[in-house]
Amino acid sequence: MELPVSFADYTRTLLGDEDYKELVTSLESEQSVSIRLNPLKPFAFRSGEHAVPWCTSGFYLEERPTFTFDPLFHAGCYYVQEASSMFVEQALKQYMGEEPVVMLDLCAAPGGKSTHIRSLLPDNSLLIANEVIRNRSQILAENLTKWGHPDVVVTNSDPSDFTPLEDFFDVILTDVPCSGEGMFRKDPVAISEWSPENVEICRQRQRRIIADIWPCLKPGGILIYSTCTYNTKENEENIRWIRDEFGAEVLPLDVAEEWNITGNLLQGESFPVYRFLPHKTQGEGFFLAVLRKPGMSVRNSGDKQLISLAIAPETPGLRVEKSREKGRKVQGKGKQTPGLSKEQLAILQKWIFTADKYEFIQKGGNVSAFPKCYIPELSALQSSLRIVQAGLEIAGQKGKDWIPCHALAVSGILVSDAFPCEEISYEQAIAYLRKEAVTLSDAAPRGVVLLTYKHVPLGFVKNIGNRANNLYPQEWRIRSGYLPETVVKVHS
Template sequence: MELPVAFTDYTRSFMGAEEYNKLAEALGGEQPVSIRLNEDKLGGSSFSLFRASFRPVPWAGTGFYLPDRLTFTFDPLFHAGCYYVQEAASMFVEQALRRYTGDVPVTMLDLCAAPGGKSTHARSVLPKGSLLVANEVIRNRSQILAENLTKWGHPGVVVTNNDPADFSSLTDFFDILLTDVPCSGEGMFRKDPVAVSEWSPENVDICWQRQRRILSDIWPCLKPEGILIYSTCTYNTKENEENVRWMRDEFGAEVLPLEISADWNITGNLLSGEDFPVYRFLPHRTKGEGFFLAVLRKPAGTGSPNLTFATANLNSASVNQTSVSADTRRKSRKPQGRGAKNTGISKEQLAAIHPWLVSSGDYEFLLEGNRVSAFSKSYLPELSALRSSLRILQAGVDVAELKGKDWIPAHGLAMSIALDPDAFAREEIGREQAINYLRKEAVVLSEAAPRGIVLLTYKQIPLGFVKNIGNRANNLYPQEWRIRSGYLPEEVLELATING
């Protein structure tokens, strides 16, 4: 790999020649493949088999390195949310969440969340009863985020599409902030040649300034004594240690330690003259890509500070680009009240779908047109506050849509762990039928399959709904999520194959 000369000179200056040479050599080496299993969908036997057969990611309880890359596009269990393909080093976020959340439910914001690796991970690690708000400022990426969180299946999630400045009214709202900020992407050089071609010292400067604007916008939303997790996928100290030092000095934040094993080979602070704890992953030391993380706590008993970092002082118009788009959205956004419009759906009609969810009494069923979603009653005040300020794409579980006199269950319900397993007739299908279904093609059911709504399963895992009308079954898989490739590899390696 041919690295930019300026990157080589700068990185060597703070790493030292020997360490840098090892890094440069690793960047030309093999890229490890890692996944995280969804313990809400896979049984304990699956985890036992993986632990016996594959190398675990040591800092992630459900993470594993794969000996070979799976054929993810054509693996039904991938589409069913049984696992997420995630870079191993970034799974280290789990250590911060486990160390500083405890057992009490929390409200967490993943600010720059797309495509959803850290959000799905956080949702699995957070204490029971917690609420996760996953946000992405770029519209098309926010749709991908919503899709991945839907497939992961946890009901305690709100997905938003906003600039960090849009959260300004939510003062002291969140217990935890995860800010995996946009960066220069040096840690992705091995995976993404575009990151190499786009790198420049000027872009690094734009990035660290943009990062401080983001942090200034969102810091007031953190409760006193709340935790901010700061992370990047880059190596340089400007976007890493220097930003942490800036938060410490500007916000009065306390930089917190994590308990790590020496066997993990994680590197610490590389900033001369500073000894606050930070955690840096280098691919020649750890099996994964480049990653940086620090944990900071907001001071107790203090209001949100009068932040002095202003975007007007930045030297590039591109830093303000997302703020301009956010201002445009605020002018055009219609208020979103908690109660959606009721279009004549009766209480009796609504009651008919309550049994589709386990513990349905814990949820408020919200109407929007002819669509119904279910959201935890415990967090209705928080949802109302979020809707007053933000553009919400999804909240809780999409349950159903009323078409004529019939309820058609939403695909989100099939994916959700809140689905009552006995609510619908089930039909187990094989791999070929599963791929046909995921392509939104015709699916042939057995003669024993009942008429009406049928939940298809693959390896006993819910895959989605069809409506059986006798001579054929209407495929209810979301059109926008379908497998678009007409190509089918001669050999397909899927999770079910390597998992026995």
Template sequence: MNLPPQFITQTQSLLGDVEWQKLSEALEEPQPISIRLNQNKIDKYGICLSQDIFESIPWCESGFYLSARPTFTYDPLFHSGAYYVQEASSMFIEQIVKQHLPHKNIVALDLCAAPGGKTTLLRSLLPSNSLLIANEIVRKRAQILSENLLKWGHPDVIVTNNSSEDFSEYTNMFDLIVADVPCSGEGMFRKDEGAIAEWSVENVDVCWKRQRDIISSIWHSLKPGGLLIYSTCTYNTKENEENVAWILDTYGAQSLPVQIEDSWNITRSLYSKTLNTYRFMPHKTKGEGFFVSIIQKPLEEDDVVEFRFPKEKGKNKKRITAQEAINNKIFEESINWINNSNEVYDSVVYNDTLFAFPKLYMPYLQLYQKEKMCIVHAGTPIAYIKGKACIPHHALALSNLLQINTFEKVEISYEQAIAYLRKEAITLPAMTSKGFVILTYKNMPLGFVKSLGNRSNNLYPTEWRIRSGYMPQHLLTL
């Protein structure tokens, strides 16, 4: 690996000669491969995976190392959201959440969320009936984030495509903010050769300053007593411990300890023994470079800790147009496609698509819509209108809200599943009824087709399809 000379000098000075030598040798080794299971789906559908290739990640209950890299693109269970491919070190977020998050409904913001590894983990860990806003400033990456969250299947999510400054006016909105801030990416050198080419001392300086700007812009939106998880995938202290120290000094905040096992070989602060920070170094822990600290905002006796929604100037009831009335009539049947026995979810129609969104957090969605926040998706898309027909949305097939017995199910083979994911025609059994059918693979819902009797229409999203017609000779799937 051709590392930048200035990076070598900087990191050798930070670690010492012996530790640097061990790190440089580790960076020449193959990167570990790890996944995290979607336990909700695994349990619900009784999925059996190839446990013989698994080694548990000790700091994450649902995380596993793999002995060999599967062909993820050609694994239908990957596309159905049965698991997420995530770097092992970053799964340490689970320990922070379990040890410090209150056991109550909370509103959380994942500020720099794409592509969705920490976001899907966070959504699995939050107390039930909590709301997660997952944000990404880059539009293309926000679409990838949305896709991954829809595959994960949890309905209590809003995905936004905004800058950190756009959240600055929402004082005291969030109980928890996760800021996996853009960084110089030193910890990704083994994983991404592009990170090596982009690295420079000047870029490190740009990064630590930008990181402070990001924290400054969202600090007021964190409730007094609320928690900030600050993380990077880099080694230098400027972007790590020095920025944590700056947050504590600037805002009078407190860094909180996380209980860890000695066997995990996690490195504590390399800058100050008074800071509670945690480093994952590839020569010590099985994973890529990762840094994290949990910070608590100070809480004074007279602090207001609840978010105050802006007062509305008169409530003019919106009149329903003739087209909206027609659409509502078309959507009537599709309300029964979700499991809403406790009436936790409201239905919302937006751009000819019906969504299920938690009633408790409807004011947040309405506020974001009013404030012109860029919402990529909110809740679970249930159905959309095509012509005069109501079509089940693909996201419904992957959602935890799916009332699966509403539809006829057809179990398909591996070859059929790949054809479906390529958006090719699928031949159904002769006795299949006409109408919408949900395809399953290993009992896991994969998506919808419309049975027309002698043929079927593939309803898989065009933008999600497997574009390659190539099939690897040596396939390894879960």
């Protein structure tokens, strides 16, 4: 591996000759593969895998599975995530507490940390996952949908768009864009794009992001700062800047000595930070620090920044988002969309657990479930941000019928007997995920059927007898027509 000379000189000075040689050797070795299991979707995970010590649901794999051709991967049973970045769990567990929080993952795509965070947040918490690049925000939404937790909002906004939301979040994760030195082994392009000038650009961008988002953190709130780079300019120097500029307290974490995490490398400073180096820990390069905003911790957001939706429900328990045009119109068609009747709403409510916890929001021809207790927060978010999705998409209207959405099938709150189920084979599952027609058994009833693989919900079809119409999202389908002779799976 040919590393830039200026990177080599700087990093050798930072680590010392011996550590630098070991780092280079590790970068030339094979990258480890790790996954994190979804507690909402247990399955028969194969035994004998080595646990990631700082993550209760993380595992190193002995060989790389063929993830594309594993139906349980598409069902959201696990997420392929680099092990070092799972260390975010320690910050949340040690400083978040047990009360519900409103948390922001500011630079969230493709969704590794967001799905992890959503599994760790206390009950009745709300996660806002943001990505500034539009197409990446769609990938983020897909991964969070497959993960299956409904109490999530996905946004597509610049950090500066959040600034008006003053004192809004209890916890903010800023996994800021960086020069990517910790990705050299994983992504050779990161080497070609690295330069001292880019490091400086990244450092300034990181400070701009923190300055934009700092007002949104509640007094006493927690900011988690992370990068996937080694240098002190983007790491310790920025932590020192946040401390001095905003009066933040840099917080320590209890970590096991055997994890071999490296501490502060900035001369003259001793505040606690956590750096993962691949020659010392099994994973890629990663840096993390935890900071607390000065002031009293405030858990309840109150009324200060919240804006009432001020929309009268058409039926009890149902909200209707009206367009600026007169009446409710289907986008692009100009036709009136009839509201749900009480009978239809009652049917939808039977599809999910704890339906009384959720407000059913109709927008055009779609109905979503969103936690009632966070309706004011959702309104405040809508006033400042571009919302990609909010809550759980329950159903879409096709003609006079309301058809369950795929998000419902893979959600953790689907009532298992709300729809007839059909267990399918591996070959059928792959065909379904390719958006091909699926033939069900003669015993399968007509109408909407929930397909399961290994008894895990995979998605819906509409059985019409001689075939079943595939309701899997077209944009998520497996595009490859190739099937490997040997498929390595993470389950038995």
